[in-house]
Amino acid sequence: MRTNKQSQIVKKIGKVLKISTLLIYAAVVILPLLWIILTSLKATQAEIYRFPVQYLPKPFSLSNYAEIFSIGNFGQFFFNSFFVSTTASVCAVFIAILASYVIARYTFKLRNFFLFFFLFTQMIPMFIMLGPLYQMMATARMTNRLGTLILLYTSMMIPFSIVTLRGFFVGIPKSLEEAAMIDGCGRLRALFAIVLPIMTPGILATFIFAFVNSWNELFISVMFIDSEHLKTLPVALNSFIMKYDIDWGPLSAGVVVAVIPTILMFGYAQKFMASGLVQGAVKG
Numbered sequence: 001m002r003t004n005k006q007s008q009i010v011k012k013i014g015k016v017l018k019i020s021t022l023l024i025y026a027a028v029v030i031l032p033l034l035w036i037i038l039t040s041l042k043a044t045q046a047e048i049y050r051f052p053v054q055y056l057p058k059p060f061s062l063s064n065y066a067e068i069f070s071i072g073n074f075g076q077f078f079f080n081s082f083f084v085s086t087t088a089s090v091c092a093v094f095i096a097i098l099a100s101y102v103i104a105r106y107t108f109k110l111r112n113f114f115l116f117f118f119l120f121t122q123m124i125p126m127f128i129m130l131g132p133l134y135q136m137m138a139t140a141r142m143t144n145r146l147g148t149l150i151l152l153y154t155s156m157m158i159p160f161s162i163v164t165l166r167g168f169f170v171g172i173p174k175s176l177e178e179a180a181m182i183d184g185c186g187r188l189r190a191l192f193a194i195v196l197p198i199m200t201p202g203i204l205a206t207f208i209f210a211f212v213n214s215w216n217e218l219f220i221s222v223m224f225i226d227s228e229h230l231k232t233l234p235v236a237l238n239s240f241i242m243k244y245d246i247d248w249g250p251l252s253a254g255v256v257v258a259v260i261p262t263i264l265m266f267g268y269a270q271k272f273m274a275s276g277l278v279q280g281a282v283k284g
Contacts, residue, residue: 033259040064040252048248064253073228074236074254081215081233082261084146088153089210093203095154096161101191103162104169105177115166118159126156127219134223144226152220157210164209168202169195204269212262233258 042048043061068074103111133152134143142148172195180190196203218234225231231239237258240251 064249077236085214091154092157100162100165121159153214
């Protein structure tokens with residue numbers, strides 16, 4: 001009896017600790033975002049800097065949002081980021097699908113070397129390569145173009161995407177492709193018609209990783225883009241940070257707008273990935 005009571009007490013304590021940990025984590029994640037939202041709804045800098053702190057805006061104002069879209073040309077920056085991030089992510093995932101399939105399904109001498117090389121490139125800080133990259137692109141007259149950002153973001157996301165997707169390919173039985181090929185499918189048709197639908201969760205997760213990293217990237221955009229109408233969102237947000245002051249109102253409003261696509265994407269993908277995992281398990 002004592003043993004059962006002790007085990008129940010331990011389970012309750014463990015449950016309380018888990019819930020407490022989740023609440024603390026939620027507070028750490030949610031409170032800064034909530035503070036940014038409230039700051040974006042304050043009308044003036046004086047209200048933002050007021051002491052003692054005024055937590056709720058009085059009154060609530062959308063002037064900061066109106067400012068970034070009317071004066072700051074924020075709609076163009078948003079489109080630039082979305083176009084670059086989406087295109088780069090699609091290209092990176094498509095290339096990674098073909099490369100990871102070859103690495104997972106074929107045996108050749110340099111296979112392990114390629115895997116090590118892809119992992120090694122993830123350890124190199126991007127800012128170390130900015131100088132040589134800029135010199136190369138300037139020589140080729142490819143600076144100040146969105147196409148250059150797409151090319152650089154794609155190359156930056158390919159190694160991790162290959163390593164990630166290879167793990168999904170390895171987990172899918174070869175017998176599925178062999179059965180399809182016996183029925184008359186070619187190698188590529190078996191890949192796209194049989195294997196990739198099962199890999200939907202992995203492909204989606206890889207795409208989201210590539211999209212979010214491209215969406216948030218700052219250093220490459222700052223170095224390679226000079227024209228105002230070609231700026232991406234991170235560059236536009238960075239312009240609110242001045243030498244002696246920070247324009248917190250428009251900056252907070254811009255951050256709220258910039259976070260919306262990633263929140264919507266993760267909210268949609270959570271349900272989609274869960275259903276994809278079930279379908280993959282049934283088909284496997």
